[in-house]
Amino acid sequence: xxxxxxxxxxxxxxxxxxxxxxxxxxxxxxxxxxxxxxxxxxxxxxxxxxxxxxxxxxxxxxxxxxxxxxxxxxxxxxxxxxxxxxxxxxxxxxxxxxxxxxxxxxxxxxxxxxxxxxxxxxxxxxxxxxxxxxxxxxxxxxxxxxxxxxxxxxxxxxxxxxxxxxxxxxxxxxxxxxxxxxxxxxxxxxxxxxxxxxxxxxxxxxxxxxxxxxxxxxxxxxxxxxxxxxxxxxxxxxxxxxxxxxxxxxxxxxxxxxxxxxxxxxxxxxxxxxxxxxxxxxxxxxxxxxxxxxxxxxxxxxxxxxxxxxxxxxxxxxxxxxxxxxxxx
Numbered sequence: 001x002x003x004x005x006x007x008x009x010x011x012x013x014x015x016x017x018x019x020x021x022x023x024x025x026x027x028x029x030x031x032x033x034x035x036x037x038x039x040x041x042x043x044x045x046x047x048x049x050x051x052x053x054x055x056x057x058x059x060x061x062x063x064x065x066x067x068x069x070x071x072x073x074x075x076x077x078x079x080x081x082x083x084x085x086x087x088x089x090x091x092x093x094x095x096x097x098x099x100x101x102x103x104x105x106x107x108x109x110x111x112x113x114x115x116x117x118x119x120x121x122x123x124x125x126x127x128x129x130x131x132x133x134x135x136x137x138x139x140x141x142x143x144x145x146x147x148x149x150x151x152x153x154x155x156x157x158x159x160x161x162x163x164x165x166x167x168x169x170x171x172x173x174x175x176x177x178x179x180x181x182x183x184x185x186x187x188x189x190x191x192x193x194x195x196x197x198x199x200x201x202x203x204x205x206x207x208x209x210x211x212x213x214x215x216x217x218x219x220x221x222x223x224x225x226x227x228x229x230x231x232x233x234x235x236x237x238x239x240x241x242x243x244x245x246x247x248x249x250x251x252x253x254x255x256x257x258x259x260x261x262x263x264x265x266x267x268x269x270x271x272x273x274x275x276x277x278x279x280x281x282x283x284x285x286x287x288x289x290x291x292x293x294x295x296x297x298x299x300x301x302x303x304x305x306x307x308x309x310x311x312x313x314x315x316x317x318x319x320x321x322x323x324x325x326x327x328x329x
Contacts, residue, residue: 092196
């Protein structure tokens, strides 16, 4: 059976089934396959307004200096593009990746390879894909992995060998237990002084106290923020039939649960949690994207690239958080 299918939801780009990606041991190779397939697909895409020539050109908009129009490109494409300058093209991006125990849950299996695709696998592959794409565009990528505290920090750089270091850091197993969103966000705000883009990749299965304050603080300092909320399909549906003992992977606590009995209350509370996260992001002008681990990563790639292009056009979008730069307590 083919691992490719049509991505009609976004750009018409062919995608790779996540189950096929599980069989590739190299994280960098996974990222390369996704990025190269995505870029190749965009060249065939009917969405002509979505330019794939990020590094050298952008589409002409009213007010641009006509002296910088590339007329040779216009003759070939019948569309006006202007040449970009160095300050337009360079982006500093920090990838904030949740590496707590809750990310080790996974229900997506590949019977042919006897493997399970966890949220951590999905998040690491997503971060690696974004980093690989940024490197192809000569943009600087940095990394922060965290659980209840920051475990790994790599500054945002574009230089030989940096991408490899980032991939090695992403491949490290979970070291902590609990998830804290507040402490890592507070720490990253202290570490990063130059404006850039922050991409939070997490299941966000933690108390949301302080999340709004610290995300808002990042926005108030001129940073763009994107949130990729990663969940397993079984977490959304509670698709277990038989009563059994369930263990909290972070606390170790065990509890006997009958899914049939609690499913309605569980989904009600989960939906309230998801709505709260989306509301926090919307209130601060943060791009929020929720994915389950059975969805092709090319979908997330499209959302990331779209936001990246928007960031280059407007370094700081309007946000209610931008009215104050007071350091949160």
